[in-house]
Amino acid sequence: MDIPSTLTTGERIRLLRESRGMSRPVLAGLCGRGPDWLKKIESGERELRSHQLLMRLAGALQLNDLQFITGTEVEVSRPIGSGRLSHPGMPAIWEAVMARPLLWDLPPTPPDADDLRRRVDEAWRLWHNSDRNRTQVGELLPDLIRDAETATRVLEGARRRTAYIALSEAYRLTGQATAYIAPAEMAWVVADRALAAAQAADDPAAIAAAAWSLGNILRSTAHPDEALKFVEDAASLLRPHLDGAPEDWRGVYGALQLHAAVTAARAGRAGDAWRYWDAGDQVAKSLPSAYVHPSTMFGRANVDFHQISVATDLSASGHALTLADEVDPDAMPSRERRSRLWVEVARGHLHRGDRTAALHVMKIAHGISEETVAYTPAARRAVLDLWREAPRALRPEASSLAEAVGITIA
Known part of the structure; x- marks a missing residue:
């Protein structure tokens, strides 16, 4: 966006914040400060001299250069890092995803579609149960991706549809396992392929699950409105099929509601955030008390965990900590999700x-x-x-x- 050169630093921050639909408490909270601090910065009542706080503001506003905030103050302007982290498993996964051949070497024996689904399900369980989930799942993904891609080319009929669902799930898991370590272009490719495979299978639940994953990418790249619309559309696609549908279909539908709740909370839209959370809560109440969706982990415990996340993202740290006192972390079977809960509690403190x-x-x-x-x-x-x-x-x-x-x- 074009920012008038006459604006002060505080005015620039306010313009950037409002252009992203962020409330003052949310942006201040992302910087570890209160809304009164940010109000004084934006009004010019308080001068912003801390380079560390400038960096935090730039990161929270998804900026790649401090010049957007400081204007002509070039002495403190420098590029902001992309935040991508290094992992030894990334090259092999990159090769499997980005070097997909146009001409496929077909095996003499067709792959077993049901075995592919079993392998994908086991990889999801490993993701949720291992304390080294990125490393261990990352070791499985290259072969899993290649085998599922092969299966969609050689199988026919119902077995091909099963293979497409397995391929969609493999790419969804790849997105989870490579979040924050994959280059941005690969993250988009993986999310798009997951959705395309689900659409090829013509399976509403698989399409909705892939939309949930793509919504994560949209949200993490500062497109909250697009993320909300995408998951809302996916929920609308799934809604007519819910009566009499398998429990996992309702589990995906509930996960979409919680996704929307967090997306709205990060944009500072408290009313929408709690409305979406309430919808997810109602879905959980309609399912057996012990139900847990195998990939999204939607269920009673995850709904309670998301209540804490929403409060934290809305900078209601006192409310978040009160909620955390009432939650039993061991009710969540996913180590990854339990760890993230404690991270949310730490942020509240x-x-x-x-x-x-x-x-x-x-x-x-x-x-x-x-x-x-x-x-x-x-x-x-x-x-x-x-x-x-x-x-x-x-x-x-x-x-x-x-x-x-x-x-x-x-």
């Missing part, structure tokens, strides 16, 4: 300035799933903030955690 509690909780999250903390930007930012701002007595402990997560302290 940081918003309230309780760094001692935040450090304790972040260590719990890391103990549950090392790679979830190491490869989730929000968790890494929290660990870095703890290292920078922890009380002196806790600095060695915070430093050890940062080192374990792989954060290099200059």
Whole structure:
């Protein structure tokens, strides 16, 4: 967007925030500050001198250069890193996805479609149950992708539809396993192929699940309105089929509601966020109490976890921590999702300035799933903030955690 050169830094921040549909409490919360602080910055009542806070604002506003905020103050303007993290499994996955051949070497024996579905289901279970899920699932994905692609080319009829569903799920899992480590172009390719395979299978539940994954990409690239419309359209596609449908179809539908709740919360739209969460809550109440969707983890526990996430993203840290006190983390069978819950609780403590509690909780999250903390930007930012701002007595402990997560302290 074109920003008039006459605007002050505060006016620029307000223009950028409003252009992204973000409320003042949400943007301030992403920077670890309160809305009154941001109001004074935007009004010019308070001068913004901290380079660290400038970097946080740029990251929260999805900017690649501080010049958008500082205007002519070129002495503090420099590019913002893309935030992509390195993982040793990425090259092999990249090769399987991006070097897909036009001419396929077909095997003498056709692949077994049901076996492909079994392998995909096992890979999803590994993703949710391993504390090194990116590494272990990443080792499976290249062969799984190639075998599923082959199956869609050689099988026919119902078996081909089954293969397409397996291929869609394999690409969806690839998107999960490579989030924040894959180049942006591959993330889009994977999400698009998951949707295309689901559409080729003509399976409403698979299409809705693929839309859930593509919505994650849209949300993470600062397109909240597009993400909301996409998951709403997917829910509309699935809704007519819900009466008498398998439980997993309702599970996907509920996951779409929770996706919309978090998307709205991150945009600062509290009313919409809680409306979507209520819709997901109603879906969970219609399912057996022990039900859990195999990939999205939608179920009673996940609805409760998302209630905390929505409150945290709306900068209602006190409410989030109160909700967290009532949740049983062990009710969630996914290690990855349990770890992310504790990251949300740690963020709530940081918003309230309780760094001692935040450090304790972040260590719990890391103990549950090392790679979830190491490869989730929000968790890494929290660990870095703890290292920078922890009380002196806790600095060695915070430093050890940062080192374990792989954060290099200059």
